[in-house]
Amino acid sequence: MSENPNKKIKNKKSKSKKQKSKEDKSKEEKKSFLEKIHEKPPINPQPKEEEIQQETRTFQEEQSSDFNEFISDIEEPELKQIDEGSDSVDDLFGENQDEDYESNDELDHYDLNEVDDTEYPNLPIYQRHQIEMDLENKEEKPKSKKSKKSKSQSQSNSNSNSNSKSKSKSQSNSNSKSKSKSKLKLKLQKEIKKPNSILNLGFIQSTETELPSLDDLDFDAIDISLLRKWRTNPEIKREISKRFHNFLVGFSDENGKLTYVEKIKVAGSQNEESLVINYSDLSIKEPKLAMWVADSPMEILPIFDEAAYKVFLEMFESYEQIQPEVHVRISDFPLHDSLRDLRQHHLNTLIKVTGVVTRRTNVFPQLKKVKFVCPHCNSTIGPFVQNSLSEIKVSSCPVCSKKGPFRILEDETIYRNFQKISLQESPGTVSAGRLPRTKEVILLNDLIDSAKPGEEIEVTGVYRHSFQTSLNSQNGFPVFATVIEANFIVNKEDSFESFNLSHEDINEIKKLSKDPKIRERIISSIAPSIYGLKHMKTAIAMALFGGEPKLIGNKHRIRGDLNVLLLGDPSMSKSQILKYVEKTAHRAVFTSGKGASGVGLTYSVRRDSTTGEWTLEGGAFVLADQGFCLIDEFDKMNDHDRTSIHETMEQQSISVSKAGIVTTLRARCSVVAAANPIRGKYDPSLTFSQNVDLSDPILSRFDILCVVRDTVDPIYDEKLAKFVVESHVKSHPNSRAMEQYEKENANEAQFDEGGIELIPQSLLKKYILYAKKNIHPQLTNIDEDKIKKLYSDLRSESAVTGSIPITVRYIESLIRMAESVAKMHLRDYVREDDLNFAIKIMLESFISTQKFSVMKTLRNRMNKYLMYKQDSNELLFYLLQSLVKEKIDYLKLRHQIDAPEVVEVDQEEFEMKAKNMNLIHFSSFYSSSYFVANHFTLDKKNGIISKKF
Template sequence: MRKGCPQPFKKSKRGNKRQAKEVVESDESDEEVTFPQTPGGGMSYLSSPPAYRGGTNIPSSPPFSPFTPFTPSYGPDLSVEDVENEMDYADAQEKIEEDENEGQEEEGEYLAMEGNDGGPGEEEEEDGEDLFGEGMEEDYKRIEALDRYDERDLDDNTEYTEMGPGERARVEARLRRRDMEEGRFTGKSRLPAAFLQGMDEEGWDEYGLDLDRLGRRRRRTTGDKSIHMSLLDGTIDVDDEERVLTIEDLRDIKGESVGTWISEPGPRQAIARDFRNFLLTFVDEKGSSVYGERIRKLGEINGESLEVYYPHLAMAKPLLGYFLANAPREMLAIMDDLAMDAVLTVFPDYARIRPEIHVRISGLPTTTSIRDLRQIQLNTMVRVSGVVSRRTGVFPQLKYVKFDCGKCGAVLGPFYQDNQTEIKIGACTNCQSKGPFTVNSENTVYRNYQKITLQETPGSVPPGRLPRHREVILLWDLIDKAKPGEEIEVTGIYCYSYDASLNARQGFPVFTTVIEANHILKKSDEFSAFKMTEEDRKQIRTLSRSKDLEKRIIKSMAPSIYGHNDIKTALALCLFGGVSKNVGGKLRTRGDINVLMLGDPGTAKSQFLKYIEQTAHRAVFTTGQGASAVGLTAGVRKDPVTREWTLEGGALVLADRGVCMIDEFDKMNDADRTSIHEAMEQQSISISKAGIVASLNARCSVIAAANPIGGRYKPSLTFSQNVNLTEPILSRFDVLCVVRDSVDPIRDELLGRFVVESHICSHPDSSPASGSANSTSTAVGSDVELIPQNLLKKYIMYARENITPKIHQVDSDKISHLYAELRRESLMTGSIPITVRHIESIVRLSEARARMHLRDFVRADDIDVAIRVTLNSFISAQKFSVYKALKRSFSKYLSSHSDHNELLYMLLCRLVQDKVTLYQYKNGISAFPAQVNIPLEDLENLAAASHIYDLKNFLTSNFLSSHDFTVDLAERAIYKHFQNN
């Protein structure tokens, strides 16, 4: 066996002679010559001797010879024992180095002699060498310094059988294990240290192949697209340390921009590793995995979006948060792949349901106004809010496109189509022709595409400016996420797109800017039932068990407005609403409650509407003077993008399943007011214009406020005579509330004190315990604890979505007798007409009260409250001459199961008013007593007339003391003190 390793062929004659001589000697002695191997296990053509470049006598590689960097080559006569007893590697290496040094010295002398000869040497150097030409014998002269053989480990006299592929593989496996063990226990390895990483018993097959390492190398050779797969299953590639970057390496941005740096393979792998670690390790304060739970819920609902809270990412991985804000497109591509693989680890077959998972970023710290967007924010992630003013249809958009060659018919692709550039094919890869190319529609993959127009909210527009807008692109499951009229918050990528029409109009290059939406949050979603936490549901159930629940809800309705308990009760029942019925899918009966408030100016009618707008889960506010029939119902207009006629819903359509508030209802034109008749009863809007015949849903409650004719309500006239409204529109309102600004010294004093205290408590510098709408406090002038507005909003939403009470075993005779009496009194007094709609109103009001208490069945007390509200609505609409007579005749319905404290307080105030009036008759109209004494016997007589006989709870409650009343049971008298007299 010749000492030394096979050398690559050189241009020197000495090197050519030596290597050609090796070929000849090896052919004569039948010894096998070892040549460098290719990764496939065979011999490299470029490194093979010239004698074998003909291709006919090249030694073939074994049938099964997987490549490893340390695979040795053996002859067919080499046994396992011979291989294990081979010469010491260190000694052989020293001898090889000595021989190489001697060979290089002689070779240098020969080259010097050849160079001095002149022409021939230079000629051969330029034109190449002919190894088998003249002087070939000189190349095969014996050289004593090189032609020395070591006789150890040579056995020329013994014959061995040829080794099969299986036996050879086992031998190689034993040799690899031997090399590994020697390096592990002695510290002297036969292999380079880089080859020993990960060589243990696990992950090796029966032939000694490291399957995990081969799999990782296969992934590296196929590209970096699936580089996150090794991170997800924990097999992080540690072989190529130059490509696995740490966080410190990522901070050193080496590209032209952050996006360029992220697109490189090394940073992509490091970002994928860190994001995977974030998904697996981020926990809440209870120690439970936040995103593990979200992935589980995602699989339960077959969702497509995984929501990532940006403050979580910025807190756990600040560098990833920086990259995401400045290069969102590249980061989201990596995060989407990792999210899909994370879902597949929990749900292996999820790809059959959703081919892709998209990461949605919520909670971006800064909110930018639409009018403040500038070029510095291009290609970054922004968060804007506004109102959806227009929405297009859903169109297919190319995602992966394939082309057919028109000449050879070959299918080219797929090519990924992004929003920036258009795919153009230069030449066919099959026939090299330049087309034509047509889109293969069968194999092309599309995705849904929609565009909405986001306009600034009216409250955020500076005075005297027009609201600005931006186009927002919706993809995947964001389609139809928002409807026109909804106030939303969009988090997305602020980017530009080419617009040819804009350039032609401007005359110089201008790009239009759009926002590619990544996450959409509707303002109403914050309080929707499916967004409620378990803590919210627990608070709602606890609140429903309160004994004074109804009183707390009524007092919490517009707590900054004093009195008007009848209006607050009607509005509270309106917010909860009744149950709609759909008989056989053909006849639909509305369940929403309509309320009309009519009264003198300055009685807080508009303030009631504004509070309802903030409390209802979905509300639309409009005014009668600024609303037309089209603005309230629906209109037809031509879409500027598709040039098609489209429907645009008005206020009633936008308020579907919500509340529509109309202020200054009496200022509407008769034609405009007539257009809402269908919406208020059938809760639909039919339209037939421009070839469009459609019906839109308007399932909403209507709360309207109107002023009487002449500005003030006249008690001597009926309700219909005080307002310019027709009977058809009046009969569609379930409750009519008359608000009168009457002079009452006691009430006026309490009202003035209430307003002053309310302003003091509402001052920004006041203590947090003051009566703000969002704090749990006691109402001014009342001992009832208020419900926070946010909790009340969630309570109403929960009741509307989860509670559908049924009418069961009610006193139907009571309702029928009441209806007959109301019809008779209506004809006699000539007031508002009583129709069958009022019976349905009683049913809806009773269902709303059952919903208020989260009950599944309507009880008798619910019917009594509904009757009382209906009667108060009917009696308040009468002339003053018949007002008291009707109240006496219907007293059995009004006092039944009512709040005795409120009724007793009204009776007490009547006695005080009589005393004050008598005092002014005696001492002059400007005189006012400092104190009024009311005998307890007088109050007991009035209470007995109303069938109230127990006054103990009323006299001992805090209600009287809070209204400056003092009770002296020993003297059996009640004292009213007036201040500032």
């Protein structure tokens, strides 16, 4: 049957209408596209308005002509190209359609190494248009070659077949269309490349400042802000690596020795993983790299590590089998910050801080490079590089697009060591009334276990932030915690390492040590704001200098620090002298007995909030390692807490056995404690043990016992009152007397009440530090028989009087005290007079603990030790004061005179008692400062010594 012709015409008309609608739609799309192109973007204020308007008009005229020509080509009737006699449609499925559904691993799976997961911002229309034109130009080049080839073939075969004419005609039409399109695109490209073009103006204004080309790049002129933009540029990385490589192999010292070549040889021979670089060396040779590594260490340090590893491999070819990587450590970083001064501008920069390690976690394995296995398709995902702050989370499998959980591929996953420590501000650096700040420090790789609790360390690292869910839930808005990722750690085994004395200081210290009265000057300079109390000041001076620790057979350690107990009546400056030690000593921890517990003094065990592991946190003794632990109100501690410090005071260590942790902490510190008597005031009719609530084991661990009594002495009380009043007047900040006093005594030496010249406090601190750091006296030719005889006498007297027990520890205490006296003179050996002075101090301590009834008898028996090489003027002055006091007591009792203006003592009686003590140099005493400064006068004619008040 034949088809209806009317129906056929209707179908053709409907098709033509659909075609026209499509054409109209395509026209509208092209028009809207060109209108977007002609749309005026924000104008850069640099070119003039007239030039922009003229350029716009010219561009619009050119584009309108090209557009009309382009549209005319498109508007040619395409109904002629439709085969009127065929209703067939194209076959979309070929014979080999099944091949499209066959699996192909190379085409079906993405290569994860080539997948770009970076999120890019949305591009504006002009940037997208320019990128699309560039891509189309690349695609049109091979098409143009094919069209030329097909055209030449059609021309050669034009006479062979009549149908070829129509084909060549259609090809020519398509070529004309492609020419018009390409012409329009070339116009647009030329317009964009013009500097003052509208399109180009919009492009420049909306994009960021372009980086300079590498060909014209001045490496030394790159700013740090540009460095962060260039961090992914391989050329910059290669240049940094090259310069650092040249620094390692080419840097030499003053003698021409290649510093870091030698260091690498030593490190390679010892199979080390780190290479320490001095920052000052890097700043001299490569100042730009030094500045960059300080401002952007996260980008620069990995490049340094790769460059250093290449140098290792050049010197040791098989080093890759020993160490998989080498880390560059930055030492001697010049900028030092306090933990409480770290702020947001320190983030992601290199910092250096100092503190005491209070807590240390166990060592954990941390993922460095991890691969996962999809449980659904068994494909491998990764590797992913893990940093120390965030956790790797894979949302879905790139192969099957299914969600996890994913299993870690253990065989191809690389781990590294991870540890956390808590760093607290050093006790001596915290201002009064403030709590010490704490910061967590992350240790990686070979820095593990480089610091123990109680040690004072100096950390150089990167200050970074970390996200913590607990902080956000507490605050209700995003808050980040901060940590320090350590790069280099200096363990201050010698706690005085940070105090570098200049040559001038050392020369002044050595000159001061040659003074024959240096010991008396040091003792008088201790706590100059406290009047008198010479015995207590002597004990504190010995504790500040300390003795020498001994290690017997590399197993048993004997302490070298001196422990001092101050016991006495209230208001005798015990707490004040503890505060003086806290300010004078390099490292000191002050605590009170009522507020201190055994856990607070030794250690505590608690769970770590992040890892859930039991960790140790050191107490006051651990924090005061190689320093002083000062305990006020020592008698207020309970017996259980005092018992916990027995080991600390003698062995200077703390044994831990709790929560599965068995270890030993170091507490190498000197204990200076202050206590009050049981009844408020010291009762001389009772023994020392009866006056204080302390057990014998605790008392035997103190080297020096100082009993400070508040006795009534009119002469001493008058001088004390005058000293206190003058101190308050001079110390007032708005006092004119203070200003006048400072002007008068700016360049004048200060003297104490006995006429001894005082040492300035700043120089005294340096003197003590130098002596403890550099002077290590040895026992050479000492009188051992004298020590034996003294120990035997003390043991017998202690048994008779029932006072404090004398044990073998007192012999060790005597040796430590003699070494301390030798350090005061900066001597490398202990002399006989050092031992004699130590014996004198020990006997003074022992006698002061006795009952009043046996004190005088015991002093007479030990007089041969007490009077050894003591200043005769001082002894005569002491004797004369005792006679004056007896005369005042007699006047009070006999004549009811409260405060006599003048007291007279018979000169003959005074000299007779002095001769009984083998003191015969009276003429020098009458002209000495002891006699004149204390308002004594001598009437030779009448033989009377007068004392005016």
